[in-house]
Amino acid sequence: MIEIDKVCKRYGDTLVVDTVSLAIPRGGVVGIVGPNGAGKSTLLSVISRLMKSDSGRVLVDGLDVTKTPGRELARRLSVMRQENHVAARLTIRDLVAFGRFPHNRGRPNRDDQERVAAAIAFVGLDAMADRFLDQLSGGQRQRAFVAMALAQDADYALFDEPLNNLDIHHAVSMMRLFRRMGDQPGKTVVIVLHDLNIAATYADRIIVMQNGRVVGDGAPSEVINGRLLSEVFRVEGDVIEIDGRRVVSVAP
Ligand SMILES: Nc1ncnc2c1ncn2[C@@H]1O[C@H](COP(=O)(O)OP(=O)(O)OP(=O)(O)O)[C@@H](O)[C@H]1O
Ligand SMILES: [Mg+2]
Structure with a gap:
């Protein structure tokens, strides 16, 4: 379980995370x-x-995250950030191998190599695994960073806008992959998403943030509604149901 207890974060005078408390139990998306x-x-x-x-x-x-040794935390929790820059010239395989570091301290064995290859294959980059990151398209690079998090094989995997730059085919395959991960016993996937339809289709639970606060939290059927569109996102639109799924349609 991830327990977030009255967390506040300020930049200067601005409170950007305002007394957020959440419990995220193991399992699901x-x-x-x-x-x-x-x-x-x-x-x-x-x-x-x-x-x-x-x-x-x-x-x-x-375990309090500020008091837990980095390696121990990294075996439990992985994070893929919204912006990813690497200074060094790395191949996809090198990058993804970093995901195994918390497990092998930089001395990969056969199992690590297999997991790296499997993570690269999961995101469909096996044909270019030995290419350098600066020789990839934006979406291919994004998938390489997702593969690094997959290789880390943490119980809690956090992804910040993992669908950035992905075409609809790769976005859907990635969400299906996250869904399969979240369905494995003991694995939890937390994903920041902008596409409400994708969130409604694949998540078990949706947390809504606005101005640093949690303003909504529940199953897609409880959270995705006209009020969310108008009050949180300031757009006009309808929420309809197709096969029991909430689908957002914004007004032109
Ligand atoms: N280093 C920083 N210094 C000052 N303000 C910052 C800094 N980083 C972020 N902020 C501000 O903190 C607020 C929250 O930023 P944050 O990146 O968490 O938003 P977000 O919900 O992830 O947004 P987005 O959907 O655009 O990624 C924003 O108003 C942002 O301008
Ligand atoms: Mg962000």
Whole structure:
């Protein structure tokens, strides 16, 4: 379980994460949605200890993330950030192999190599595994970073806008992959998404953030509605149901 207890984060005078408390139990797929600037990435950074909160705390399986050794945390929790830059010139295989570091301290064995190859194949990059990252398209690079998180094989996998730059085929295959991960015993996938229809289709639970606060939390059928469109996203539109799924249609 990830327990987020009254977490606050400020930049200067602005509270960008405002007293957020959430419990994310093991299992399933959790979507986080909300307008630009709502605090989604900041919250993910605090959970994964890339950033320190000003107050409150985050526990992962009872361990305070700020007090847990990095390697131990990395075996439990992985994070793919919204922006990914690597200074070094790396191939896809090199990058994905970093995901195994918490398990092997940089000394990969046969099992690590197989897991790296499997993660690369999962995202459909096996034909170009030895290409350098700067020789890839935006969507291919994005998939390489997802593969690194897959190779880490953590119980809680956090992804910040993993569908950026992906065409509809690759977006759907990636969401199906996340769905399969979330269906494995003990595995939990948390994904920041902008596409409400994708969130409604694949997530068991959707958390809505606005102005640093959690303003909605529940099953897609409870969260995706006209009020979400008008009050949180400030668009006019209808929410219809197709085969029991909520589908958003915005007015032109
Ligand atoms: N380093 C920083 N210094 C000052 N303000 C920042 C900094 N990083 C983020 N912010 C501000 O914090 C707020 C929350 O940013 P955050 O990146 O968490 O939003 P988000 O919900 O992930 O948005 P998006 O959907 O655009 O990715 C924004 O108003 C942003 O301008
Ligand atoms: Mg963000």
